[in-house]
Amino acid sequence: MAEVITDKIAGRGFKVLLILTLLVPLFFLIDLFVGSYYISIPEILKAIFRSGNADHQVVLIINQFRMPKAVTAILAGAALSVAGLQMQTVFRNPLAGPYILGVSSGASLGVALLVLGTGGLLGGSIVSAASSWGIVAAAWLGSGLILLLIVLISVRIKDIMTILILGILISSAISSVVNILQYFSNESTLKSFVIWTMGSLGSVTNSQLSVLIPSVLIGIGIAFVSSKFLDAFLLGENYARSMGMNIRFARMMVFLSTAILAGSVTAFCGPIGFIGIAVPHIARMVLQTAKHSLLVPGTILTGALMMLVSDIISQLPGSERILPVNSVTALLGIPIVIWIIIRNKNSSRI
Amino acid sequence: MTNTENKIITLNNASIGYQQKGNTSKVVKSGISLHALQGELVAVIGENGVGKSTLLKTIAGFQPPVSGDVLIGEKQVNRYPEKDLALMMSFVSTEIIRVPNLSVFDLVSLGRYPHTNWFGKLLDEDRHIIEEAIKAVGLQGYENRMVNHISDGERQKVMIARSLAQDTAVIVLDEPTAFLDLSNKYGIVHILHQLAGEKGKTILFSTHDLTTAIAESDRVWLMLHDSVEQGAPEDLILNGNFDNLFHNNHLFFDQEKGDFRIRKQTRRKAVVTGAGIKRDWTVKALERIGFEVVDETHLHRNESMISIEPADSRWVLKYLEHSAVFDSLHSVCRYLNNLR
Structure with a gap:
């Protein structure tokens, strides 16, 4: 009897996952459709499947611009959400997110040093030379250094709350350094830095995708194989240890995955806020489970969907203008987070 | 007691104590020699701050002993690899677990952690053990309830079911009845007693509740300020060890x-006549407000005597030449308090 009901609940999980799996390609198609230049759906499909009679210009727009942007949206949404899920579970805090360990401030320091530092020293002309690859490399280096620091701290320090506080302090300290760099930089370099901090899905090229895709897949793969660890973390570290988990190893796996996911997305797209905090809660709610074997795929799909929706909204369908995607995700995510806080007031703790 | 019995x-x-900076350590308690046999329910009793939690954490392997031996089976607890220890001993903490969207079944299934594969896949055998564990704590039918939607007593039973599902010879529980009402306190300790007796598990729990501990445990570890004593609860009562708690x-x-009472300064003496339960509770009421209840013959001739006679549905009080009739013990106490 009980087993039947348990199966029913698991059945609900799979049903939700199936619906999400169908929604993602649908919104992917809508995202390809939305843009300043009108292209009909059949033409888009023709361009995607390289049908012989596809219009050359349409193929160019789809393949070089809209397709990489939509793929980036899926990658960024999935990556940030899974990173957020892992942080919420490990820190047992519903407001933890992918950037809580300071990954994004590390990336912004790298970019600030490159854009503002070199721009300030050698004049504005160098900024254009700091190609998009340069920015990516700088951001990656910055978040990589923070990752290294966090992993070192997590191996040495036992108490998870201490790690959380250190993460917050480190990212505040780095932000101040970035502020100082901003203060001493000139207008044009400052503007290009500020634009980076607004986040963008559109600047990722096909060749950059060949780096972003495997990075995100590796990070997600680690999250998948960590789902048993994550389940144990739900009860706190003492219980996890009493059930035979190697805390330090498990923590390192989770931090590694989070840093790879959040670090590479931030490197290519700039910091994108609130998706990583809000999506895991939506996934928990629609799946009605706390088991990570379901939550990890659910969060990946919900995150991809949320990011596609944000990208569609940021195009302001019917207009020529584009909003910074970071503002859209914040405006979508913050009400969700507020709702979660109010709803969970009595049964808090993730 | 014979040495052939199986010390778990x-x-x-x-x-026991904590490691501090520079290789020094703060010793909370030293010279502890205790043991527990297979199938025993052991209550750890002691005043706050005497080191109960530290002792349980040391036995559970969360922190190493400062010196001496802490053996689980025949091996030092901190020599076990994590997974081997998890197959030998499970742990239930004081903390109330409130994870949203976590069902009772899923929480109990976490107990199978050291038994399942890398992805935590449950086999039919695991499911059977989980169902049995839920049944053993009397929560059948709760499988799909969410753990943050059940009462504290039920949640503590779920945590015990989780440790049962872990299928270990030893279960260590840190104040499992701390936040519970009286009926749940008895319920939990009784379940522990049954599990120890019927499943042959060695169960160690700390508690402040002497009455349930004395009524249900096979052995008490009594943590006093200058020593640690062990034995059947009744032995410790008879040899006076509890007095030093x-x-x-x-x-x-x-x-x-078999319980502690507050020593009251007795101001006056009184005689209560009659017999039976009504007299017993009249005596208790008088003791509560500071009277010493004595026999008539023990009174000195010059002492003023208060005499109370419980009758059918009233109390007749005589004091010097006064006499008064009351219809409840509450009004008797009010009257006597005002006599001061």
Whole structure:
């Protein structure tokens, strides 16, 4: 009897996952459709499947611009959400997110040093030379250094709350350094830095995708194989240890995955806020489970969907203008987070 | 006691405490020699701050002993690899677990952690063990309830079911009844008693609730300020060890009732006539407000006597030449308090 009901609940999980799996390609198609230049759906499909009679210009727009942007949206949404899920579970805090360990401030320091530092020293002309690859490399280096620091701290320090506080302090300290760099930089370099901090899905090229895709897949793969660890973390570290988990190893796996996911997305797209905090809660709610074997795929799909929706909204369908995607995700995510806080007031703790 | 019996937990001249900076350590308690046999329910009793939690954490392997031996089976607890220890011993903490969207079944299934593969896949055998564990704590039908939607008592039973599902010879529980009402306290300790007796598990739990501990445990580890004593609860009562539990002159251990009572300054003496339960509770009421109840013959001739006679549905009070009739003990007490 009980087993039947348990199966029913698991059945609900799979049903939700199936619906999400169908929604993602649908919104992917809508995202390809939305843009300043009108292209009909059949033409888009023709361009995607390289049908012989596809219009050359349409193929160019789809393949070089809209397709990489939509793929980036899926990658960024999935990556940030899974990173957020892992942080919420490990820190047992519903407001933890992918950037809580300071990954994004590390990336912004790298970019600030490159854009503002070199721009300030050698004049504005160098900024254009700091190609998009340069920015990516700088951001990656910055978040990589923070990752290294966090992993070192997590191996040495036992108490998870201490790690959380250190993460917050480190990212505040780095932000101040970035502020100082901003203060001493000139207008044009400052503007290009500020634009980076607004986040963008559109600047990722096909060749950059060949780096972003495997990075995100590796990070997600680690999250998948960590789902048993994550389940144990739900009860706190003492219980996890009493059930035979190697805390330090498990923590390192989770931090590694989070840093790879959040670090590479931030490197290519700039910091994108609130998706990583809000999506895991939506996934928990629609799946009605706390088991990570379901939550990890659910969060990946919900995150991809949320990011596609944000990208569609940021195009302001019917207009020529584009909003910074970071503002859209914040405006979508913050009400969700507020709702979660109010709803969970009595049964808090993730 | 014979040495052939199977000691599951053994502490041999152990010191417990915390590691501090620079290789020094703060010793909370030293010279601890205790043991527990297979199938015993062991209550750890002691005043706050005497080191109960530290002792349980040391036995559970969360922190190493400062010196001496802490053995689980025949091996030092901190020599076990994590997974081997998890197959030998499970742990239930004081903390209330409130994870949203976590069902009772899923929480109990976490107990199978050391038994399942890398992805935590449950086999039919695992499911059977989980169902049995839920049944053992009397929560059948709760499988799909969410753990943050059940009562504290039920949640504590779920945590015990989780440790049962872990299928270990030893279960260590840190104050499992701390936040519970009286009926749940009895319920939990009774379940522990049954599990120890019927499933042959060695169960160690710390508690402040003497009455349930004395009624249900096979062995008590009594943590006093200068020593640690062990034995059947009744032995410890008879040899007077319980008297030293608290450093508090206002408390004394009532050996007949098996619990602590507050020592009251008795101001006056009174005689209660009659017999039976009505007299017993009249005596208790008078003791509560500071009277010493004596026999008539013990009164000195010059002492003024208050005599109370419980009758059918009233109390007749005589004091010097006064006499008064009351319809409840509450009004008797009010009257006597005003006599001061």
